[in-house]
Amino acid sequence: MVDILFYVFAAVAIGSALGVVMGRTPVGSLLFMVATLASLAGVYVLLEAHFIAAVQIIVYAGAIMVLFLFVIMLLNLGHEYRRDLQGGVAAVLSFIVVGVLAGLLSRQFRGEGALDVISAPGGQAIDAALIEHGAVGAIGQSLFTDYVVPFEITGVLLLVAIVGALVLAKRRVP
Amino acid sequence: MITPAMVLSAILFVVGTFGVLVRRNAIIMFLCIELQLNAVNLAFVALSRIWGIDGQVFVFFVMTVAAAEAAVGLAIIISIFRHYETVNVDNFNLLKW
Amino acid sequence: MHATLSVLLTQGGGHEAGGGGAFEPFFPGLVILLPLLGFVINGVLALQHARASANAVRAGGELELDGPRGRPSTHTLPSFVGPGVILLAFLLVLVNFTRMLGVELHEPVVVHYWTWMATSTFSVGAALQLDGLSMVMAMVVTGVSFLIHVFSVGYMKADPGYPRYFAYLNLFVFFMLLLVLGSSYALMFVGWEGVGLCSYLLIGFWFSDREKADAGKKAFIVNRIGDFGFLVAMFMLFVTFGTLDFAAIAHDAPGKLIYGGGLVTAITLFFFLGATGKSAQIPLYIWLPDAMAGPTPVSALIHAATMVTAGVYLVARSSVLFALSPVGSATVATVGVLTALLAATIALKQNDIKKVLAYSTVSQLGYMFVGVGVGAYAAGIFHLMTHAFFKALLFLGSGAVIHAMHEALHHTHSHADAQDMRNMGGLKRFMPITWVVMWIATLAIAGIWPFAGFFSKDEIIWQIAAFGGAEHAPFPGLYTLIWVLALVTAMLTAFYMTRLMVMTFHGTNRTGSHEAQHLHEVPPVMWVPLAVLAVLSVFGGWVNVPVALQESFLGGMGALPMSDWLHHFLEPVTATAHEIQVANLGEVSHHAPLGGGEVAWALISTILALGIVLASARVVGGWKVKPAAEDAAPTGFAKVLYNKWYVDEIYDAVVVQPLLRVSRFCWKIVDAGIIDGTVNGVGYLARGFGWLGSLFQTGTVNTYAFILTLGVLVILGAVIF
Secondary structure: OHHHHHHHHHHHHHHHHHHHHHOOOHHHHHHHHHHHHHHHHHHHHHOOOHHHHHHHHHHHHHHHHHHHHHHHHHHOOOOOOOOOEOOOHHHHHHHHHHHHHHHHHHHOOOOOOOOOOOOOHHHHHHHHHHHHHHHHHHHHHHHHHOOHHHHHHHHHHHHHHHHHHHHHHOOOOO | OHHHHHHHHHHHHHHHHHHHHHEOEHHHHHHHHHHHHHHHHHHHHHHHHHHOOHHHHHHHHHHHHHHHHHHHHHHHHHHHHHHHOOOEHHHOOOOOO | OHHHHHHHHOOOOOOOOOEOOOOOOOOHHHHHHHHHHHHHHHHHHHHHHHHHHHHHHHOOOOOOOOOHHHOOHHHOHHHHHHHHHHHHHHHHHHHHHHHHHOOEOOOOEEEEEEEEEEOOOOEEEEEEEEOHHHHHHHHHHHHHHHHHHHHHHHHOOOOOOHHHHHHHHHHHHHHHHHHHHEOEHHHHHHHHHHHHHHHHHHHOOOOOOHHHHHHHHHHHHHHHHHHHHHHHHHHHHHHHHOOOEHHHHHHHHHHHOOOOOHHHHHHHHHHHHHHHHHOOOOOOOOHHHHHHHOOHHHHHHHHHHOHHHHHHHHHHHOHHHHHOOHHHHHHHHHHHHHHHHHHHHHHOOOOEHHHHHHHHHHHHHHHHHHHHHOOOHHHHHHHHHHHHHHHHHHHHHHHHHHHHHHHHHHHOOOOOOOOEHHHOOOHHHOOHHHHHHHHHHHHHHHOOOOOHHHHHHHHHHHHHHHHHOOOOOOOHHHHHHHHHHHHHHHHHHHHHHHHHHHHHHOOOOOOOHHHHOOOOOOOHHHHHHHHHHHHHHHHHHHHOOOHHHHHOHHHHHHOOOOOOHHHHHHHHHHHHHHHHHHHHHOOOOOOOOOOOOHHHHHHHHHHHHHHHHHHHHHHHHOOOOOOHHHOOOOOOHHHHHHOHHHHHHHHHHHHHHHHHHHHHHHHHHHHHHHHHHHHHHHHHHHHHHHHHHHOOOOOOHHHHHHHHHHHHHHHHHHHHO
16 A cells, blocks of 8 residues: 555656656746655655655745745746757757766666665664654654754754845845 | 665656756756755655664755755846846856856 | 186296207296287277267267377277287297297197196197297297287277277287197187187178178188088097197107008198188188278288188198198199189289289288198298288288378268279379388299298299109199299289289379378388388398208308208208108109209299389389279170189079078978977967867856766766776
């Protein structure tokens, strides 16, 4: 059951990803992206990463994609009739490059499937933490004890990003 | 399920790279970069099943940074758009010799 | 340097092997150093003068003439330093000479100062060789130089380059003394090159005139061709003997070289090539007539008395080598007589007084070479000495004439040529002293008894007959021909010299009535040296009269104070050569080819010469000579003689033009095309590579993303594999 669901989600993800790349309009690409993100969230759930799945939907699909949408609407894109895909030599070269990349990556998946277990030491620890603290608590335990410094710094980073975005996008006073 | 998840991650990454290389619209290029990041996130989550909760913590951070980066990046694109009236990267060629 | 100075300033060190009393050299190093000191002092004054002139021009004005007698202040000292150092050098040589007179020197005295070059196989010392030959040459050089320096004080008085002139002249004397006093061929070559340099500097003294500068260049370049011969001969000598010292070579030569062998013939021929360059023989004489572009005292000193005699000195110094090579000696004699004849024919038709004297010099040098070519080295040197006296006198006298003509023509701003004899005539009224001394010189050069030239020229002609008719003489027919040609040339000499005198001093004056008012005799500073030289031209020949002549009517039956002292003085130097000659040629002849002995032919030649002089005076006196502006161009054979047998033109077509063509080819095609092309090509290549690199900088983000991905692939590949 889980496997079937996984493959469904995977198929949707891949199809939507191709749609992102091949999309004719910017909004179309964006919507395909949302679909990809949603299916990825589903995969996360299947992998017992519930908190991450939720955050994916809320932050990624809900906030970042909306931000993209706002920008697209702000810039009034989508009226150019010319496809903005590169054609010709560049496309062929890019295809070859990614093919090589795919080949390289796929090499790693030969051999015996040490990854074919659903339950490994790490996974069991996660399951235990899930039962004990709940989905949020499982991450929270680690986040606020071992990784509290990066957490705080991430806060500063977000502040910087806010200020930066404001300054950069501000209309110059004539 | 970890291996299939890794394979999916690899496929998504490759598609994302292809998108970065062939699209000329700056925003869509950015979107494809987000796709790449998501593929990596998936890989992290899958591997957390083997090596512990740290993988998911890292995904948390990646998402945060991705959000910040998206905000700043889009702000830059808006700023450039004001100058060029287009987001086609072929026009951003001041560095051409 | 201190050690060197102290060595030079002490009485000559070094070994002596004199027999019959010791000859102690008296500061021989100073003899050479004094003219060099004069050069330095005069040179500094010349530089000061140049700087002052340049400053004056820059300030927009004229140079201040703040010295005595209205001349610049830098022009007073050279008048004393220039001749002064030469006088001191002459006195030093005189002391050495008198010391040597009383001693019978069997070996030359070599005064060694320091080792100039030393390698494991070869060393040349800075040393001076004092023997009869070098003493005679040094006396002639310093003595005649001094007189010419004094003359120059008057002649060059008004010239702006006055200190520079004396600087160059002193430098020349330095090099010439080095040439004649050096103890090895290497040192001689230093002097050889140096006098060539000074000749260039002095011929082109008025270098702002393009023609005069070109004449200097021609002299130097033609000399250089001769220098190549000298160098090759030196190399061959070194290979054979391992040293270049005169004493060593003269000692070893009979043992190491075969009589008449190929090696010694080659050496002598190459040396002779050098001599033809320096002493203006066929084929390299062409520079000497052009060298008349320099000041007249320069022509007197360098191109009459000293530099051009360097070749004769070379042959005399290498007497052993030439005695060992009959082919070499025969070549020297043949070329000498041919040159003498050729130059005499050209002199017949020249109108420039200096050109006549120039060709006369070439001709007389030919005589000297005939002398040393037949093996009469003492006779050749004797003629060198007497020729120095009367040729210097002739040149200086012509200088006085030209000086007077210049002044006269200057007064009326006429543009007539002051050196053209057709513009002169009847000058004896205006310049009596010059007239007298020049007639003395003319009689000397024509070979009329009892003047100097008679004895020297006669000796040579007789020796041709003596050696050519020897028992086992090589090429007897050739020597007979040489003897005849020498006699013919002597007759021609008498004729053209008389022509010169008559056209210049006798007859009606053609300078123009206005100019003639300003003709006058030259000041004493100029005619006193002439007088001294005249005395020498009269009595100078009385030092080498053969015994046979002394006792005859020509020697006053022994009443006149003549002797054959010079012959004995030079005997030690030519002793080895003489031995070889006696061994190989047998006994010399006592009869001329046409019969008759020494005294008979001496009488015949002098009577013939006198007859020609008198006849020519009559004939030339009867010519209607027109001033140069009105004279017609010569035609026919006269035209060929006037144009110097077109030798310069032939050389130009055969040698100079092909050389220019080759040079142009090397320049345009090899240098500019190939070499520059290669260098430029490398530059273009570098630019091409740069252009290739620039193709990567497209400025588009996609390109950069692509390259980035490629980089990632590479790293990934490296990690995986």
